[in-house]
Amino acid sequence: MTGRELFETWAPADSIWSPWAKPVLFAELDNPALAGAPAEPPADFKPVDLSGLSSLTPPATAIVADLPGAESVLTGLALARSGHRPVPLFNNAFHPSAVINVAPILRLLAEGAGSLHGLAPEAPPAFLLDAGRMTANGPVGPGRFDNRWMVFPQDLPSASFLLSRGLFKAIVLQRRAGQPAEDLAHALLRWQEAGIEILAFDPAPAGGAPQRIRIEKPSRFRALWHRALAIGGLRRNSAGGFGMVIPVPSQGGHG
Amino acid sequence: MISPFRATPPIAPAVFAQVRQQAIFDCCKWDPQVEDVATLSPVPLLLERAAWDEISAAAEALAVEAAEAEAELVRRPELHDRLGLPRSVRRALRRAARDGASPGPARMMRFDFHATTGGWRISEVNSDVPGGFNEASGFTRLMADHVPDATTPGDPAARLADAIANSIPSGGTVALVHATAYTDDRQVMVYLGRELAARGCRPVLAAPDHLCWCDGSAELCGAAGAGAVDFVLRFFPGEWLPNLPRRSGWQHCFTGARTPQCNPATALLVQSKRFPLVWDEMATSLPTWRRALPETRDPRKVDWRHDNLGDWVLKPALGRVGDGVGIAGATEEKDWKTIHRAVRRHPGDWIAQRRFEALPQGGLFPCIGVYTIDGRAAGAYGRAAGRPLIDHRAQDLAVLIRRSYA
Numbered sequence: 001m002t003g004r005e006l007f008e009t010w011a012p013a014d015s016i017w018s019p020w021a022k023p024v025l026f027a028e029l030d031n032p033a034l035a036g037a038p039a040e041p042p043a044d045f046k047p048v049d050l051s052g053l054s055s056l057t058p059p060a061t062a063i064v065a066d067l068p069g070a071e072s073v074l075t076g077l078a079l080a081r082s083g084h085r086p087v088p089l090f091n092n093a094f095h096p097s098a099v100i101n102v103a104p105i106l107r108l109l110a111e112g113a114g115s116l117h118g119l120a121p122e123a124p125p126a127f128l129l130d131a132g133r134m135t136a137n138g139p140v141g142p143g144r145f146d147n148r149w150m151v152f153p154q155d156l157p158s159a160s161f162l163l164s165r166g167l168f169k170a171i172v173l174q175r176r177a178g179q180p181a182e183d184l185a186h187a188l189l190r191w192q193e194a195g196i197e198i199l200a201f202d203p204a205p206a207g208g209a210p211q212r213i214r215i216e217k218p219s220r221f222r223a224l225w226h227r228a229l230a231i232g233g234l235r236r237n238s239a240g241g242f243g244m245v246i247p248v249p250s251q252g253g254h255g
Numbered sequence: 256m257i258s259p260f261r262a263t264p265p266i267a268p269a270v271f272a273q274v275r276q277q278a279i280f281d282c283c284k285w286d287p288q289v290e291d292v293a294t295l296s297p298v299p300l301l302l303e304r305a306a307w308d309e310i311s312a313a314a315e316a317l318a319v320e321a322a323e324a325e326a327e328l329v330r331r332p333e334l335h336d337r338l339g340l341p342r343s344v345r346r347a348l349r350r351a352a353r354d355g356a357s358p359g360p361a362r363m364m365r366f367d368f369h370a371t372t373g374g375w376r377i378s379e380v381n382s383d384v385p386g387g388f389n390e391a392s393g394f395t396r397l398m399a400d401h402v403p404d405a406t407t408p409g410d411p412a413a414r415l416a417d418a419i420a421n422s423i424p425s426g427g428t429v430a431l432v433h434a435t436a437y438t439d440d441r442q443v444m445v446y447l448g449r450e451l452a453a454r455g456c457r458p459v460l461a462a463p464d465h466l467c468w469c470d471g472s473a474e475l476c477g478a479a480g481a482g483a484v485d486f487v488l489r490f491f492p493g494e495w496l497p498n499l500p501r502r503s504g505w506q507h508c509f510t511g512a513r514t515p516q517c518n519p520a521t522a523l524l525v526q527s528k529r530f531p532l533v534w535d536e537m538a539t540s541l542p543t544w545r546r547a548l549p550e551t552r553d554p555r556k557v558d559w560r561h562d563n564l565g566d567w568v569l570k571p572a573l574g575r576v577g578d579g580v581g582i583a584g585a586t587e588e589k590d591w592k593t594i595h596r597a598v599r600r601h602p603g604d605w606i607a608q609r610r611f612e613a614l615p616q617g618g619l620f621p622c623i624g625v626y627t628i629d630g631r632a633a634g635a636y637g638r639a640a641g642r643p644l645i646d647h648r649a650q651d652l653a654v655l656i657r658r659s660y661a
Contacts, residue, residue, distance in 0.1 A: 007276075007280075019287065019288040023279045023285050154290045160291075161291050
């Protein structure tokens with residue numbers, strides 16, 4: 001299956017949520033270097049248990065799965081079985097020496113594609129994020145490709161769009177108690193301010209039931225330059241850092 | 256001014272869905288959605304041939320004048336302090352004044368045109384690292400296939416690749432320097448890399464500090480490979496370069512390089528929105544700029560008590576993609592106050608530009624970015640928004656020309 005075919009399976013034309021699916025990772029599927037990358041889920045991979053969500057009524061609930069990459073995909077596939085449309089929002093590139101290995105995510109996206117058929121076009125969304133998007137696997141050292149990324153409010157539908165689709169509740173699946181990741185909080189607080197109820201749920205085997213949470217105001221919330229500053233900050237931190245291969249010190253400075 | 260646009264129906268939804276997928280996978284358009292806005296518009300912006308002839312000729316004249324002005328400004332460091340440039344950039348520019356600017360064949364610029372009640376006006380030039388190639392070349396070509404009697408105004412990615420390929424030995428290595436994991440930037444570089452490869456060049460996607468400089472010649476080092484570089488295509492804003500370690504040799508983007516670049520970072524001299532504030536002290540004649548660019552003032556030279564607030568647009572000197580632009584009535588009140596506060600604190604980093612009344616088309620305010628490559632018009636990048644401010648929420652439009660008048 002090509003990257004385009006796989007993308008069309010995960011983001012079919014008839015789903016209203018498909019426009020938000022991020023294509024960059026799917027475009028990487030045709031990268032020949034991908035064949036040599038380890039694609040097994042990481043050793044600390046945890047099974048997901050969604051039984052605590054069973055009492056929810058899918059048509060009125062949006063889900064944001066902010067879980068480690070492989071778990072996020074598997075959670076999306078499990079949610080598809082209960083009537084949600086998984087929407088991949090992974091927004092980084094593949095590189096053999098990347099600080100985040102996206103090969104397990106791509107492998108699971110490919111393996112799980114077959115189980116996505118038959119979802120209703122109006123199925124509520126389950127947005128899939130990699131909770132490790134800002135966490136490097138191993139040291140961020142010289143010669144490695146820094147492909148960390150952030151999620152912005154612009155990457156998700158607005159609250160008014162969700163409400164127009166009858167979605168008055170959103171559940172954040174996360175392996176942490178309480179507040180969501182700070183970058184995600186910018187979007188969730190907008191939703192909450194517009195009247196969408198936000199709940200958090202840990203899909204671990206003993207994760208309990210979804211808990212209602214009040215999103216705390218993240219720094220630079222609704223700030224005019226939030227996006228520019230956030231991206232700029234990342235670039236500054238990474239110079240070398242975000243978005244570039246960290247230089248080998250001994251190889252620099254010929255200038 | 257009579258509207259230069261021709262109403263045209265949208266592409267049929269099923270056909271456009273295919274165009275969108277082709278744009279994503281064939282043209283590397285990886286950001287097709289921003290919040291609730293589908294960034295690719297199914298409605299092309301159809302221009303009369305005469306209108307294209309007018310703005311393409313104006314863009315060519317603007318490019319010639321900009322190049323002359325930049326050359327003069329490189330030699331005039333006493334004017335640099337007034338352009339709102341960071342200190343480290345000014346320091347590198349002083350060296351350029353002494354030693355000369357780094358070579359820059361295949362010079363690209365993009366002039367953003369607006370149809371207004373007073374005729375065509377430009378709001379700015381992107382003379383450092385203009386983007387939009389994927390949309391202006393790839394997406395526009397895809398759309399043209401579905402619009403009868405229309406043609407594209409050119410293929411800027413192809414013309415840029417031609418210019419680079421013609422300036423280096425056959426099979427030469429081109430380093431495409433960008434923030435590699437930032438999808439919006441990477442998609443441009445991957446697309447241009449394909450164009451270069453089709454011309455026999457060897458494109459290498461590289462990070463900014465992936466370049467080493469040896470006696471003024473660029474070399475690749477680290478994970479992107481090793482070896483000599485014949486050309487550096489930079490898609491990393493010039494004002495960001497000082498964030499790199501000094502040992503990376505980023506100053507070669509301004510001066511002291513022997514490897515040709517597109518664009519040399521001295522382009523920031525004209526990229527700054529405060530460029531018009533030094534015109535009167537320059538020898539270079541800028542008649543087209545004076546005609547096309549609305550009046551520009553230092554914010555301290557505007558009488559905010561008596562001048563109508565709505566007559567002015569506030570812009571950061573080095574803003575990009577509409578970030579930080581304030582327009583009374585179009586910018587949200589809270590953002591407008593933030594901008595005003597920033598202007599009061601750092602007026603030397605801002606400009607006030609006389610507002611023009613843009614002509615809408617189909618309820619949207621279009622902006623046509625006309626590319627020039629080595630001074631010749633090469634294509635157009637269309638964007639439009641529901642308010643007279645083009646920012647990252649604007650839609651991308653395919654700019655097409657009515658063939659029957661061609």
